[in-house]
Amino acid sequence: MEMKVEGGSKRKAHQSEDETGIRKGPWTVEEDTILVNYIAIHGEGRWNSVARFAGLKRTGKSCRLRWLNYLRPDVRRGNITLQEQIVILDLHSRWGNRWSKIAQHLPGRTDNEIKNYWRTRVMKQAKQLKCDVNSKQFRDTLRYVWMPRLLERIRAATSEYDPSCQPVPVTLNHSSVTPLDIQFHQAPSIPWQAQHVSHGSQNGSDVCPRVASEQGNNGLGGGCGGGGGDWAETLWSDDNIWFLQQQLFEDV
DNA sequence: AAATCCGCCAACCGCAAGACT
DNA sequence: TAGTCTTGCGGTTGGCGGATT
Numbered sequence: 001m002e003m004k005v006e007g008g009s010k011r012k013a014h015q016s017e018d019e020t021g022i023r024k025g026p027w028t029v030e031e032d033t034i035l036v037n038y039i040a041i042h043g044e045g046r047w048n049s050v051a052r053f054a055g056l057k058r059t060g061k062s063c064r065l066r067w068l069n070y071l072r073p074d075v076r077r078g079n080i081t082l083q084e085q086i087v088i089l090d091l092h093s094r095w096g097n098r099w100s101k102i103a104q105h106l107p108g109r110t111d112n113e114i115k116n117y118w119r120t121r122v123m124k125q126a127k128q129l130k131c132d133v134n135s136k137q138f139r140d141t142l143r144y145v146w147m148p149r150l151l152e153r154i155r156a157a158t159s160e161y162d163p164s165c166q167p168v169p170v171t172l173n174h175s176s177v178t179p180l181d182i183q184f185h186q187a188p189s190i191p192w193q194a195q196h197v198s199h200g201s202q203n204g205s206d207v208c209p210r211v212a213s214e215q216g217n218n219g220l221g222g223g224c225g226g227g228g229g230d231w232a233e234t235l236w237s238d239d240n241i242w243f244l245q246q247q248l249f250e251d252v
Numbered sequence: 253a254a255a256t257c258c259g260c261c262a263a264c265c266g267c268a269a270g271a272c273t
Numbered sequence: 274t275a276g277t278c279t280t281g282c283g284g285t286t287g288g289c290g291g292a293t294t
Binding site for chain 3 (some may be wrong): 070
């Protein structure tokens with residue numbers, strides 16, 4: 001059995017009804033239409049009533065989720081922008097996995113979408129770096145390398161960007177960041193300072209001065225997992241900065 | 253061309269908190 | 274006040290489809 005779902009695309013239907021007649025699985029176009037029409041007339045809320053009176057064989061929870069994550073007219077679709085990535089990384093560093101709270105600062109984005117972004121993109125990077133995503137090391141990597149790099153790319157995309165100036169690593173004066181000073185619809189106002197740092201590839205070629213992998217580690221000195229010494233100092237060696245950027249930002 | 257892998261994302265589940273009776 | 278219902282949140286699952294072998 002096949003049925004049309006989501007804008008006419010066809011997908012094998014795994015929809016089923018349990019013993020109480022409740023349907024589960026992907027929503028059909030017909031169900032979406034019913035839900036949208038019902039909410040247009042009666043408004044949001046009272047989700048169990050929506051399910052009951054609209055004639056949908058769905059739970060109230062399922063109706064709510066479908067509306068909030070997909071059918072709502074102000075849901076933004078498409079890739080997470082660089083600006084949005086900055087906001088997500090920054091707010092997550094403050095609040096952790098408070099997806100709904102983070103989503104409140106990204107109009108049109110849902111908590112589910114942000115959660116999926118984090119799990120598929122950010123956690124992937126942590127895995128590649130053999131870091132625990134909640135470790136201080138990885139959080140520092142996000143803060144001191146990934147986020148500045150995103151800012152660089154945002155700057156590069158604006159007319160203010162001067163291509164003759166290539167501030168590769170960027171330092172961060174994070175102590176002066178006040179909560180919620182970032183809005184997704186405007187350029188991030190994080191008071192980070194660009195800083196020129198001598199770099200192994202000043203001529204623009206991507207030749208690593210010392211290939212980290214040759215050392216049999218992940219380029220983070222003693223490794224993310226621990227080890228003694230000043231981790232931050234190790235991180236900021238030119239070689240590691242180069243390596244981290246290659247590792248982290250190829251597909252950001 | 254077929255099989256397998258893997259990223260993405262929609263949807264489900266369990267739990268907790270608040271609202272209602 | 275206690276019990277029930279509703280809503281919201283975060284974690285997890287599973288299918289689709291593109292990429293790779």
